[in-house]
Amino acid sequence: MSWSVIVQSLPTFEKALWVTIWMSAVGIALAALVGLIVSLAEYFRVPVLRQVLTVYAEVARNTPLLLQLFFLYYAFPVLGWKMSATACGIVGLTFLGGAYMADGFTGGFEGVSKTQIESGKALGMSDWQLARYVVFPQGLALSVPAFAANVIFLIKETSIFSVVAIPELTNTALDLIGLYYRSNEYLLVLVLAYAVILIPVILFLDWLERRVRHGAFGN
């Protein structure tokens, strides 16, 4: 273990750290959006769209991100559709994450108790009012734990971007190992780099979960 090797590599890792962070952030935000759309289509039982999105979600959930990326990056261009590596990464993360996020939101909406919905109906609420005042506020609060788990999961999945040559953390570490053969040092820095990203995220999500829970249900 050589201290100087570690120190020398830090600027390189810092660049990669930002790549991981920004790609995670964008991918997760888009995944949440897709997830919300899928779960809304499910909630409002939108014909056709709902079935289509269900098929999408099953495919996305039951195949590895690595293959999704290979497809986007290596196979699609054969058919004439080409995206940059960055775009592939974001699209891949959104594709995979959207299905997971949809699961989380749908679970939340379904978790709203039937009696809550009926008491809303008994007040004469329309479907939209029911959604707006009863199901969404409570359902979104219920889905926070799943959302938190998904965020952590998706950040970690960015490590697979390495296979499409995106210079994020894992790719950078592997690259440095290939160049200078100092695997101990670089792997240590790599693990620490993920800790630097994930520990604050985990703490924040824990806090959010407690807050939302208390705000919505008082426990």
Add this chain to the structure above:
Amino acid sequence: MAHSGINVLFAGHNFARLMGGLWTSVWIAALSILFGGILGILFGFLRTRSNRLVKLIFRLYLEFFRIVPTVVLLFLVYYILPRQFNVNWPGTWMAVLAFTLWVAAEYSDIVRGALESVPKHQIEAGEALGLNDRQLFWYVSLPQAFQLALPGTINLATRVIKTTSLLMLISVMDVINIGQQIIEANNNEHPTTVFWVYGLIFILYFIVDYPLSWWERRLRKNSKEVK
């Protein structure tokens, strides 16, 4: 052109090779789930019973695996173990080890959660019958926790299967690695090979994973209805 690409899948032993690769992935997943599951039950049990220090150690163990991506984990085992600890197994067993440790961590949390969600009054009903701690665990906690943990267990299994796609990165001859060999051997003559090979592997993963996730979903739905 597209036609020639798809033929590559069935040329020579290609299809059998791919299936062989899939088998490698599946048995690595199966063994990891088995070993990791056993360890996970043990760790999860210890986490509900032990003193603070032991709990803390297992908690840290879990958090480590929560933070480190599985790819990185594979490389850690692949690079560090042989050199630092002179462990010298083939890549497949390295993979089983890495996955087992990971599964054990995640599963210990599922088991702990399930044990803790066995209703308190069930435990008390057992106590009221004079059951001792061991009997309480075997006759009351464990059977009920098993039911509660089943969907989470299946979910973890689907993730392990999907994660076997990373084996390629540590040179295990898994289905993707063999796919790449086939692509490399044929890509020049048949440029669409890449599409068909990845497409087939994509479908193979879906076929293996989908029934499990369907089962999980059904279990969760049933348990919601019972409530």
Add this chain to the structure above:
Amino acid sequence: QAAANQSSVAAIKKRGVIRIAVFGDLKPYGWVNQDGKRVGYDVYLARQIGKDLGVKVKFVQVNANNRVDTLNSNKADLVLANFTVTKERKQIVDFAKPYMKVSVGVVSKKSHPITKLSQLKGKKLIINKGTTAENYFTQHQTGVTQLKFDSKTQQFNALKHGRAQALADDNSYLYAWVKNNPSYTVSIKHLGAQQSISPAVKKGNKSLLNWTNKEITKLNKNGFFEKDFNQELKPYFGKEVKANDIILEK
């Protein structure tokens, strides 16, 4: 040292198996044909070494960037994976006598050939992690953006899909690749000094190193490498590549 002993000639003979690290997707040096059989220039040599040692050969497939660790972590006794001898690598592994010569080359589109390094400035260049090409471009500031891949399959596919203007790797297989991809050309044939490719063993494994040196000398003398070239490489190369471009003089 216990670890080195595991790969000594005696240990290998006792075991009856030599573990040799090769590429699986580097046509025509180390690849797998559609019958699932490992073939290629390196593999051919590997099989010969097994025969001469009187043991079976067990292949360990590697990528460019884990060749060193495969030795260091005792996963293989010998690396025959187009392993270019460099100053840095010499410090961590022991190279035997060379069995091939090579230098870094650059391949690009015939229509927009990159013939000088200066043309790369501001462009994208594909390289494979852990290769001498990567070393070269990391040491020489050319103002090019590197796209780094794990495997040969990935890097050549990326080039074909136009994800970069050029790809740098050992010229020896660029030649083979352009034969099948006639719209590309090896537009820079040599970058930096001519280098050689050697078998590598774990640092300190004198026993296997000495044996391998003798073996290479012997094979070179009896024309084995020419045979190897003709059988494994020639069919995949264009006319412009001669045996002398690849194999060393006797």
Add this chain to the structure above:
Amino acid sequence: MATELMRVDHLDKYYGDWQALHNINFSIHEGEVIALVGPSGSGKSTLIRTLNGLEPYQKGTITFEGKKVTPDKVSWQKLRQEIGMVFQSYDLFPNLTVMGNILLGPTKVQKRDEGEVKAEAQKLLERFELADQADAYPRQLSGGQKQRIAIIRALVMHPKLMLFDEVTASLDPEMVRGVLNIMQELAKKDHMTMIIVTHELTFAAKVADQVLFLEDGRLRETTSAKQFFTNPQTDRAKEFLASMDY
């Protein structure tokens, strides 16, 4: 006699293949209080939920204020503003304060002026001794308080008919009285028209004008409360009364 507010004719209701309600007929007049009683599983909840459009029915008609109800979603949505309902489970919205719960219906559904509704809500809270709780969240309240607020939440919509489905069944015994008191006041002072499903027969005897006795999804008796409790017609009702009076 007062005008008829709601009537039910030949109502049949199925859950899948299974018939839960058989040919239900009755009517309720303005200011009248009906107690709906019967054994568990006899279909009381099913019937009262049907009257609020929470359950579809397969045959028969419901008439409200002389107009036949068209059994579609939108008609029921409108009608529910005229028909208040309180359930057994405490069903206040946990993410809103007491006042928020009360205001939601009038301001969002009926689009009435918030200030005006608030003043009215305040008065109701005072009347039922809950004024201090206006800013509390449901989790801070006892079960009895929650049920009283659920009643206020329904009242502030100015319903013409109130439906109560075992509103005291999940309450601690000491909490029951407060809730029943409100219902009694509504009946006696406000002359609210009400249908009450309850197991509290003593209470039913006190407030109800009429009793509907349901068993196995059939109305076995429809009589005045006085008669039902002192001298039930059918044997089944007699048995039922005996079983309840331990």
Add this chain to the structure above:
Amino acid sequence: MATELMRVDHLDKYYGDWQALHNINFSIHEGEVIALVGPSGSGKSTLIRTLNGLEPYQKGTITFEGKKVTPDKVSWQKLRQEIGMVFQSYDLFPNLTVMGNILLGPTKVQKRDEGEVKAEAQKLLERFELADQADAYPRQLSGGQKQRIAIIRALVMHPKLMLFDEVTASLDPEMVRGVLNIMQELAKKDHMTMIIVTHELTFAAKVADQVLFLEDGRLRETTSAKQFFTNPQTDRAKEFLASMDY
């Protein structure tokens, strides 16, 4: 008079800093039935759970059959074979059949012969009209059936004392009677010694010999059942009786 089975002296119990039970003193003799009544939160469950070792206590002594109970886990585990307990929540083990539930204690804890216990269980099931249910799982039973089986599960251990904590509180009103009937039979026919926490005062009046009235963790009255229900001593008991009697 019969021999004393259990006595409690100067018992204090805290939840953290907060004192839940204050200086509790009473005793129960063989064949006696005690009703433990009081408002919600007064500490009835806490007290009865303490008598079964489910809650630790901080001061005082519990004496069972003349021997002071040492308050450790193992002693309680032994003692619990002599003291049966049934709770408010249906606490059958969902993964076992009715028979499996009943056999668990006698065969695993008491290591008795399975065949013999089974025969006995069968008799009890028949006696309480549950013979058909022996192979059913708890989820297939009604609440009343579940509670009756929970009682059998306790009885088959041959306890000397039975504790009941509001066993009918979560039941539908018609189910209540079946359960109370069993308890009455145990009291009158089997002369089982029992402590019963209940809100069913009419029932308590019928079966109890003695009443303990608990309020704020203090025993306010310990009198014969007759006297308590007709002429309670304290004002608080009077108030309580009034509030319960709607």
